[in-house]
Amino acid sequence: MRDIKISIVQTSLFWENIDDNLTMLSDMLSAIKIKTDLIVLPEMFTTGFTMNAKSCAESPEGKAVYFLKRWSQKKKSHICGSVVIKENNNYYNRLFVVSPDGIINHYDKRHLFRMAKEHHTYTPGRKKLILKIKGWRIAFFICYDLRFPVWCRNRNDYDAAVFVANWPERRSYHWKNLLLARAIENQSYVIGVNRVGLDGNKINYSGDSAVINPLGEYLSDLKNKHGIFSVSLNYKDLENYRKKFPVHKDADKFKIL
Numbered sequence: 238m239r240d241i242k243i244s245i246v247q248t249s250l251f252w253e254n255i256d257d258n259l260t261m262l263s264d265m266l267s268a269i270k271i272k273t274d275l276i277v278l279p280e281m282f283t284t285g286f287t288m289n290a291k292s293c294a295e296s297p298e299g300k301a302v303y304f305l306k307r308w309s310q311k312k313k314s315h316i317c318g319s320v321v322i323k324e325n326n327n328y329y330n331r332l333f334v335v336s337p338d339g340i341i342n343h344y345d346k347r348h349l350f351r352m353a354k355e356h357h358t359y360t361p362g363r364k365k366l367i368l369k370i371k372g373w374r375i376a377f378f379i380c381y382d383l384r385f386p387v388w389c390r391n392r393n394d395y396d397a398a399v400f401v402a403n404w405p406e407r408r409s410y411h412w413k414n415l416l417l418a419r420a421i422e423n424q425s426y427v428i429g430v431n432r433v434g435l436d437g438n439k440i441n442y443s444g445d446s447a448v449i450n451p452l453g454e455y456l457s458d459l460k461n462k463h464g465i466f467s468v469s470l471n472y473k474d475l476e477n478y479r480k481k482f483p484v485h486k487d488a489d490k491f492k493i494l
Contacts, residue, residue: 244273244467249434278318279432286403294323305335327360346379391423406443420449
C-alpha cells in the first residue's frame with residue numbers, strides 16, 4: 238500500500254463568525270500547491286469552541302458542509318473538521334469527512350467536556366467513524382475523546398487516528414503526552430490538530446498540533462506556528478513494526494455499552 242499525505246491546518250479562529258472563518262480558511266487552503274490525500278481542520282473551525290449553539294448552529298446542508306465539499310473537490314482530497322450542527326432539535330459537535338466525489342460521513346463527539354458544560358448544550362454521539370482513504374483505515378475523534386483510551390482503542394481496525402481539537406494552552410502538557418500515549422498503545426499513527434490564539438472567552442490556545450508515528454516519534458511538531466503543514470505516513474514502516482512487536486495479539490477483549 239502506498240504512503241498517504243496528510244495536511245494539517247493550525248490557525249487562530251474568529252469568535253463565533255462563520256463567514257470570516259470560511260473566508261480565512263479559503264485563503265489558507267488556496268495556498269496548498271502539493272497533492273495531498275487528507276486535509277484536517279480544527280474542532281469547531283467555523284466558530285471556535287462555543288456553547289452558544291443556538292446562534293452558531295448550522296444545518297447539515299449549511300455553509301460549512303458546502304465549504305468542505307467545494308474544497309474537497311478543488312484539491313481532489315478528503316477534508317475534515319468539526320462544526321456546530323442542529324438536527325432534529327438537537328445540537329451536535331459534529332466532525333464531517335468529505336471525499337472528492339462528494340461522499341459525506343460524520344462523527345458526533347462522544348465525550349462532551351463537562352468542565353465547559355458542553356454536555357448541557359450538545360448531544361453525545363454513540364458510533365465511531367473509521368473510513369478507508371487510499372487504502373488506509375483512519376479513525377476520527379474530537380478533542381476530549383483523547384482522554385478516554387477505551388473509546389480510542391485500536392481493535393485492529395485502524396492504521397491512523399485523527400484528533401481535531403480546541404485544547405487550551407494551560408493543559409498543553411496533557412495534550413502532547415496523551416497524543417503520544419494513544420500512538421504508542423494503539424500502534425498507529427496519530428494526527429492531532431489544535432488551534433492557536435485567543436478565543437471569545439479569553440482562553441489561549443498554543444496549537445502543538447503534531448503527527449506522531451507508532452513508536453511515539455514526532456514526524457511533525459508545529460508548536461504555536463500558524464499555517465498548513467504536510468507530512469507523509471509510511472504504511473510499510475507501520476506494517477513492519479506491528480509484525481516485529483505484535484502487542485495487539487495480547488490485547489484485552491471488551492465491549493462498550
